[in-house]
Amino acid sequence: MRQRLIESGINLFDEKGFTETSVEDITKELQVTKGTFYYYFKSKQQLLRDIHLGYIEYLLNNQEEILKDPGKDSKDKLRATIYMIIHSIQSQKKSARIFFREMRNLAPEYLKQNMEKRDLFRKNVQRIVEEGVREGCFEENLNTDMITRGILGVTNWSYYWFNPEGEVSDEELTDIYLEMILNGITKK
Structure with missing residues (x-):
């Protein structure tokens, strides 16, 4: 029930x-x-909190699998993370929308709990970017915090408009985002 x-x-x-x-x-x-x-x-607030926690914990659990994979370098981990976020739209679209749209309605004690988990997800993505800098896959003098926020801004907003059954698949959108993030849009 x-x-x-x-x-x-x-x-x-x-x-x-x-x-x-x-x-x-x-x-x-x-x-x-x-x-x-x-x-x-106890309240409608607690239900909202549980919906938020369910979504972010789903993402964190999937992210943990990506981070632990010894066969992936930083580019592979970044791609897997972007794909995981985009792919989750198919099964988690409503939860994602509630997570982003209704955060402002969380009571302070619930918001704090939610923000801690959101920050952990962001820090884990930042670890991937920092690992890529150390490996020499990414530019040396990146502001890894801002790059991470940019990556998450692009991917997280996709829940709002992306249709997994549309003309672009989740795999194709992942590749488009990864190409844009890694190589930009400037003509070579």
């Missing part, structure tokens, strides 16, 4: 927004009582 409540919350928060969705909307959709909701969640 807890997972069904989360899924209902994801659907309704995505469709109507967090502030416009009531606990009653969620319970009505599942044909359960408010008591059922409050058995699993």
Whole structure:
């Protein structure tokens, strides 16, 4: 039941927004009582927090697999990370939208928890960029913090417009982003 409540919350928060969705909307959709909701969640805020944590933990778990792969150099890890973010849009699009759009509605104690995990994800990407600098794959004098934020800005915003069933596949978009990041768009 807890997972069904989360899924209902994801659907309704995505469709109507967090502030416009009531606990009653969620319970009505599942044909359960408010008591059922409050058995699993103290508040609508806690449900939002759990949706956020579910999404970022999904990304962190996948990222950890990429980072641990001894067969990948920094370019391979960067590509795998970009692909993972883009590919997750297919199964996690609503959660991604809620994660970015509804962050402003998280209570401070929940926001802090969420930001710590977001920062960990960003720092892990920055580690990949720094590793690439050390390996000699990337330019030496990069501002790795700003490069990392740029990479994440490009890839994270894709949840808003990218259609995995559209004319460009997740693999193709990953390659387009990687080419742009590694080589720019200046004519050679």
